[in-house]
Amino acid sequence: MRKGVLILILTIGFVPVLLAQKLITVDNAVGIALKNSYDILVSRNNADIDKMNNTVGNAGMLPTIAANGSDNYSVNNSFIKQFSGSEISSSNASTNAINTNMQLNWTLYDGGKMFVTKNKLNEIEALGGLQYRNQVEQTVYDVVVAYFNVVKQQQQLVSYNKVISYNQERVTILQTSFNAGSSAKNNLLQAKIDLNVSKENSIAQQSIIISSKRNLNQILSLNIDSTAYDVIDSIPLTYKPDKADLIKKIYANNTSILTFQKEIDIARLSVDEFKANKLPKVNFNTSYNFQYTSNSSGTTLLSRYYGPQVGGSISIPIFQGGNANRLIATSKILLESAQYNLENNKIQVNTQLENALTDFENQEHLLSIEKENTDLVKENLEISMQRLRYGQTTALEVRQAQQSYEDSFTRLINFKYNLKVAETRLRQLIAEL
Numbered sequence: 001m002r003k004g005v006l007i008l009i010l011t012i013g014f015v016p017v018l019l020a021q022k023l024i025t026v027d028n029a030v031g032i033a034l035k036n037s038y039d040i041l042v043s044r045n046n047a048d049i050d051k052m053n054n055t056v057g058n059a060g061m062l063p064t065i066a067a068n069g070s071d072n073y074s075v076n077n078s079f080i081k082q083f084s085g086s087e088i089s090s091s092n093a094s095t096n097a098i099n100t101n102m103q104l105n106w107t108l109y110d111g112g113k114m115f116v117t118k119n120k121l122n123e124i125e126a127l128g129g130l131q132y133r134n135q136v137e138q139t140v141y142d143v144v145v146a147y148f149n150v151v152k153q154q155q156q157l158v159s160y161n162k163v164i165s166y167n168q169e170r171v172t173i174l175q176t177s178f179n180a181g182s183s184a185k186n187n188l189l190q191a192k193i194d195l196n197v198s199k200e201n202s203i204a205q206q207s208i209i210i211s212s213k214r215n216l217n218q219i220l221s222l223n224i225d226s227t228a229y230d231v232i233d234s235i236p237l238t239y240k241p242d243k244a245d246l247i248k249k250i251y252a253n254n255t256s257i258l259t260f261q262k263e264i265d266i267a268r269l270s271v272d273e274f275k276a277n278k279l280p281k282v283n284f285n286t287s288y289n290f291q292y293t294s295n296s297s298g299t300t301l302l303s304r305y306y307g308p309q310v311g312g313s314i315s316i317p318i319f320q321g322g323n324a325n326r327l328i329a330t331s332k333i334l335l336e337s338a339q340y341n342l343e344n345n346k347i348q349v350n351t352q353l354e355n356a357l358t359d360f361e362n363q364e365h366l367l368s369i370e371k372e373n374t375d376l377v378k379e380n381l382e383i384s385m386q387r388l389r390y391g392q393t394t395a396l397e398v399r400q401a402q403q404s405y406e407d408s409f410t411r412l413i414n415f416k417y418n419l420k421v422a423e424t425r426l427r428q429l430i431a432e433l
Helices: 002-012 017-019 028-035 040-054 113-179 187-219 243-253 255-276 322-387 394-429
Strands: 064-081 087-109 281-295 303-317
Touching: 002 064, 028 040, 028 113, 040 064, 040 113, 113 187, 113 322, 113 394, 187 394, 243 255, 243 394, 255 322, 303 322, 322 394
Parallel strands: none
Antiparallel strands: 064 087, 087 281, 281 303
16 A cells, blocks of 8 residues: 555656656556546545544534524504403504524533444544555556556567567478479468468457557556557566465455454444433533514513523433334344454455465466476477478478467466466455555
8 A cells, every 4th residue: 555655656747758658667557547547536535525524523522503593574453452441453563573692502411422423433434444445456456467468468469470480481491492392382382371370360469459458548547549658578477475474464454354344343333322322411502692672562662682591401211112222223233244244254355365375376387387388399399490491391390389389378478467467366365566
């Protein structure tokens, strides 16, 4: 995570320069993704929202203050007949009533719920950070896999171009032999056919490289058609995992496990929140009031009241229709489910770790074998070409040697790529990308 942030800082100002230089390393690509990825931007916004919501005011610890005011004006026609027989009547009598106040309400005690809620907001903010970190790790994984897929496809193109050079030499040798009358024409024709097929493979491979770059651009949130750049020409393979170290780190660092653990903490605090609803609540309130009333008729022509007011209230829950117990029971079930989810996730992550480690070891072993095999098929092809020059072998033997060389080189490239993918997966599981 620290490495990713450093890459991001170094890359933000240099993306145009990198593209202008037409060479992007895997670290450059990761830095561009950390800056541009919409998935990361959305996840960061969600984490920011959780952070902004984590306040003492949102937890209910602070008072609320409000200024209120009203002005009511009325015009009435009235007629009043009293028991004494006298009559009072008025027409178009007006009344103007003005009320203003500044009011403060503060919950002093709510069964400790406000403190539980603040702790819950802390955990929700931490959960948002973990979810953001998980998105960053997933994006880095996607970038690394897509980047080295481009490298793999370019290495495959190198293989096809080498085959083209061998086929061209084979055509030249067989053309000379045919002109001298020492070789059948069908051998020459087959050599030309094989040369054309290898050229077709090279052209098709160039399209695959462009498609792979576009896929990488999509992950980097770059222009899809901005493929006029180069990647490195080899896949570095220096990672040596230690199983005991991986197992130790996965429980401490894996974001999936940490996320489920955080959800348990939040669920446990939710239980405490609902328990607090069964306890008394004490409120404090104070205000400063002003009231003014004027009448155009009646016994009171003018009245005015102003001054402070202080008060308080206490609410003791006695019966809530069973809702308090129901909410507590429900939250306990959710807590239990969160604990089940954590244990299930640990099993899943351990399985993923074992599978990734097995895949890494297998690909490493296959790569070791194929490296030796590649040396053998290359030597065999060189010998076959030399024998062809001296007319000591058949065209079919050379063609088979070329096909073995091409197949071995393809396997070698795939094993290197698969080993890098397995390495990246292991690093992702222990949050060390």
